[in-house]
Amino acid sequence: MNQLISLVKKDLLIEWRQKHTLFGVLLYVGATVFAVYIMNGQPEVKVWNALFWITQLFVAVNSVAKSFLQEHPNRFRYYFTVVKPTTFLLAKMLYSMVLMMGISLISLFLFSILLGNPVIQTAVFVGVTAAGSLALSAVFTFLSAIAARAQQNAALMAILGFPLVIPVLMILSNLALSAISPVYQEGWGVMMLVLLALGVLVIILGLILFPFLWQE
Amino acid sequence: MRSNWWKILCVVLLAYAIIGGLLLPVPARHILNETIRNLYFHVPMWFGMMLLFGISFYHSLMYLRKQDMNYDIKAVAFLKIGVLFSCLGMLTGMEWAKYTWGEPWSNDPKQLATAICMLSYFAYLILRGGIKDEEKRAKISAVYNVFAFAMMIPLLFVLPRLVDSLHPGNGGNPGFNSYDLDSRMRLVFYPAVIGWFLLGYWISTLHVRINQINHKRDNTF
Numbered sequence: 319m320n321q322l323i324s325l326v327k328k329d330l331l332i333e334w335r336q337k338h339t340l341f342g343v344l345l346y347v348g349a350t351v352f353a354v355y356i357m358n359g360q361p362e363v364k365v366w367n368a369l370f371w372i373t374q375l376f377v378a379v380n381s382v383a384k385s386f387l388q389e390h391p392n393r394f395r396y397y398f399t400v401v402k403p404t405t406f407l408l409a410k411m412l413y414s415m416v417l418m419m420g421i422s423l424i425s426l427f428l429f430s431i432l433l434g435n436p437v438i439q440t441a442v443f444v445g446v447t448a449a450g451s452l453a454l455s456a457v458f459t460f461l462s463a464i465a466a467r468a469q470q471n472a473a474l475m476a477i478l479g480f481p482l483v484i485p486v487l488m489i490l491s492n493l494a495l496s497a498i499s500p501v502y503q504e505g506w507g508v509m510m511l512v513l514l515a516l517g518v519l520v521i522i523l524g525l526i527l528f529p530f531l532w533q534e
Numbered sequence: 535m536r537s538n539w540w541k542i543l544c545v546v547l548l549a550y551a552i553i554g555g556l557l558l559p560v561p562a563r564h565i566l567n568e569t570i571r572n573l574y575f576h577v578p579m580w581f582g583m584m585l586l587f588g589i590s591f592y593h594s595l596m597y598l599r600k601q602d603m604n605y606d607i608k609a610v611a612f613l614k615i616g617v618l619f620s621c622l623g624m625l626t627g628m629e630w631a632k633y634t635w636g637e638p639w640s641n642d643p644k645q646l647a648t649a650i651c652m653l654s655y656f657a658y659l660i661l662r663g664g665i666k667d668e669e670k671r672a673k674i675s676a677v678y679n680v681f682a683f684a685m686m687i688p689l690l691f692v693l694p695r696l697v698d699s700l701h702p703g704n705g706g707n708p709g710f711n712s713y714d715l716d717s718r719m720r721l722v723f724y725p726a727v728i729g730w731f732l733l734g735y736w737i738s739t740l741h742v743r744i745n746q747i748n749h750k751r752d753n754t755f
Contacts, residue, residue, distance in 0.1 A: 457685075460681065464674055464677065464678055464681075467674050468661060468664055468674050470661075470664050474660070474661065477657045477660055478654075478657045478661060480653070481650045481653035481654035482650075482654055482682060482685055482689075485689040486689075488693075489692065512688075512692055515688075516685075516688065516689075519684070519688065523680075523681055523685065527598075527677045527680060530598050530677055531674065531677055533673070
């Protein structure tokens with residue numbers, strides 16, 4: 319447990335010290351939102367929702383990719399003499415979730431400034447965004463581990479991840495829609511549970527499979 | 535499964551399914567008309583695909599447990615033939631949809647699910663292509679295969695809740711089982727399913743044997 323906390327702390331500290339990567343991602347979000355604004359102006363509600371989740375997807379690919387890909391392969395050997403692989407993966411996932419959640423909230427803020435703010439129930443939308451960051455960052459952290467082991471770049475991670483997260487994105491945009499437009503959605507709670515269960519499933523799968531990835 | 539009886543059975547069943555499927559009487563249904571015969575070719579592709587992916591998943595699991603290269607060879611072979619079946623199923627389905635639903639692509643959850651399956655298994659093949667070292671390739675791709683398959687199964691059950699389906703038996707449409715798939719069609723349909731699956735299995739075993747020989751001779755495949 320202590321190891322877990324100190325690993326997460328270490329990653330966040332590195333993130334804070336190497337500010338260029340963090341601000342790089344923030345600039346990426348800002349530029350994306352601005353590009354969307356230039357192309358489309360202020361879109362209607364459904365399009366706004368779709369654009370928001372597409373942006374989240376690309377932010378996830380770009381920010382979470384760093385969790386494994388940014389570290390030097392030799393440093394992993396050191397980590398594995400010190401901690402258990404499952405602890406290491408959990409730490410990486412926690413770190414990406416924190417990062418992803420922060421960036422999602424910032425992009426929500428940017429969206430509401432530039433593209434208009436159709437959100438009626440802010441708390442619900444923020445909740446869905448949090449659940450979404452959890453699921454997206456869990457999936458992409460694990461795939462980034464695979465891509466790092468295959469000595470490939472973030473493009474491979476995107477190829478591996480997009481098909482798997484399409485249904486997650488569909489669930490997310492459906493959930494978020496009820497916070498945006500005043501439509502009554504049947505089975506909202508069940509869908510939310512499905513999403514959270516998926517997140518848990520991904521974490522469990524990752525914990526089971528990750529040790530295999532690291533045997534040399 | 536070195537024996538021959540199931541290969542003969544496969545040929546006999548498929549010959550029966552093709553000849554019987556095109557010639558035997560079928561119930562006359564509105565809109566469907568004679569395209570209902572596609573049932574003998576389109577639906578078995580899906581059963582075959584799911585079974586082949588399942589077998590591939592099993593072999594990937596076994597590879598992770600035993601670290602035996604033979605399991606990796608089998609996992610890839612079954613997966614490749616599964617992908618082939620999914621392409622064929624998609625083509626026959628789109629052709630059928632053009633006549634019955636009006637257009638080849640109509641955002642049906644089963645179509646979406648298959649497209650997602652195809653994309654993720656294409657990604658698997660790309661992942662394999664990117665790794666040179668064999669042991670590593672086997673291990674990483676086995677991990678991805680297990681991850682993708684285990685994640686796909688719940689998603690395939692969630693998808694129909696999100697999008698309305700045009701397939702029989704979903705979204706208020708009557709299923710084939712209720713009245714369309716009458717006893718005359720069952721006589722051809724079940725043998726066709728078994729026949730197509732055996733054909734897929736046969737192709738996969740050939741692929742496995744070629745790769746096993748390559749692996750023995752050149753230590754690569």
